Amino acid sequence: MTIAVAVTGATGRMGRLILELIDRDDAFTLHAALSSADSLDAMLGADVLIDVTRLDVSERAVDVALEGGLDVVIGTSGWDATRIGALAERVPADRGVLVVPNFSLGSVLATHLATTAARFFDSVEILEAHHERKVDSPSGTAVRTAERIAAARDTPLDPPAAEQRARGEVVDGVPVHSLRLRGVVAEQRVLFGGTGELLEIRHETLDQSAYLAGIRTALLAAPDSTGVTVGLDALLGLDGAAR
Ligand SMILES: NC(=O)C1=CN([C@@H]2O[C@H](COP(=O)(O)OP(=O)(O)OC[C@H]3O[C@@H](n4cnc5c(N)ncnc54)[C@H](OP(=O)(O)O)[C@@H]3O)[C@@H](O)[C@H]2O)C=CC1
Numbered sequence: 520m521t522i523a524v525a526v527t528g529a530t531g532r533m534g535r536l537i538l539e540l541i542d543r544d545d546a547f548t549l550h551a552a553l554s555s556a557d558s559l560d561a562m563l564g565a566d567v568l569i570d571v572t573r574l575d576v577s578e579r580a581v582d583v584a585l586e587g588g589l590d591v592v593i594g595t596s597g598w599d600a601t602r603i604g605a606l607a608e609r610v611p612a613d614r615g616v617l618v619v620p621n622f623s624l625g626s627v628l629a630t631h632l633a634t635t636a637a638r639f640f641d642s643v644e645i646l647e648a649h650h651e652r653k654v655d656s657p658s659g660t661a662v663r664t665a666e667r668i669a670a671a672r673d674t675p676l677d678p679p680a681a682e683q684r685a686r687g688e689v690v691d692g693v694p695v696h697s698l699r700l701r702g703v704v705a706e707q708r709v710l711f712g713g714t715g716e717l718l719e720i721r722h723e724t725l726d727q728s729a730y731l732a733g734i735r736t737a738l739l740a741a742p743d744s745t746g747v748t749v750g751l752d753a754l755l756g757l758d759g760a761a762r
């Protein structure tokens with residue numbers, strides 16, 4: 520039994536990568552490859568929608584998919600905790616949505632390690648850098664990392680004082696600094712300041728091929744999933760995945 524996949528954002532960088540994966544992997548067949556020129560209804564009849572577009576399109580595509588009885592993998596960034604909470608309310612009981620801020624194994628592990636370190640340091644900032652064509656900032660990975668750091672702590676982090684005007688965007692008390700530079704693919708540094716020491720957890724994506732294994736894992740898991748699952752942590756057997 521193959522999984523019939525619809526791809527929204529199929530003409531983009533991630534979409535093309537996903538089409539290549541589907542083309543060469545016997546586990547999947549392509550049901551529809553959608554760009555901005557297509558009706559979202561073209562996804563209907565697929566088993567799974569994988570969405571790699573931009574947030575406003577993603578929200579509409581997910582609604583069409585759930586109303587049409589598809590399971591969903593969301594790769595698009597911008598699905599923060601508030602949006603995910605609202606999404607959880609409208610997922611039918613027999614359907615599943617995997618929200619994957621980052622498909623790369625190294626990034627999943629880096630965020631997991633940052634979550635482990637979070638309760639030991641009261642000073643933490645995130646620096647993320649991406650290619651100059653990325654439309655959003657801060658990155659979805661950085662937002663999710665900040666949210667998980669905050670959730671892992673017993674006490675809230677102190678946000679920067681109002682007169683500090685260049686401290687990035689503060690997400691759940693964590694300042695997030697974004698760079699958009701030609702030549703970069705994706706990089707994230709989580710910096711923890713302690714007494715007489717600094718801890719840095721750094722991950723760099725060198726090539727989009729880093730996303731392939733995670734995309735495959737998510738597509739295979741989607742038909743058996745129910746409710747909303749955030750990140751690949753649980754699928755990789757990482758402890759504390761629910762936080
Ligand atoms: N989870 C992860 O590991 C990763 C997530 N991402 C995220 O995936 C998303 C896509 O990234 P990327 O592929 O680099 O982006 P691109 O800009 O290369 O592609 C965007 C895609 O969205 C489509 N699109 C844009 N507007 C619309 C619309 N109004 N209706 C339907 N489709 C539309 C485009 O179609 P058209 O060509 O017709 O304009 C295109 O196919 C981003 O949110 C990015 O942050 C990226 C890398 C990894």
Ligand SMILES: O=C(O)C1=N[C@H](C(=O)O)C[C@H](O)C1
Pocket residue numbers: 596620621622649650653657658659660661704705
């Ligand atoms: O747009 C990108 O390129 C990426 N987007 C995702 C994000 O916003 O975190 C994942 C990865 O960092 C690449």
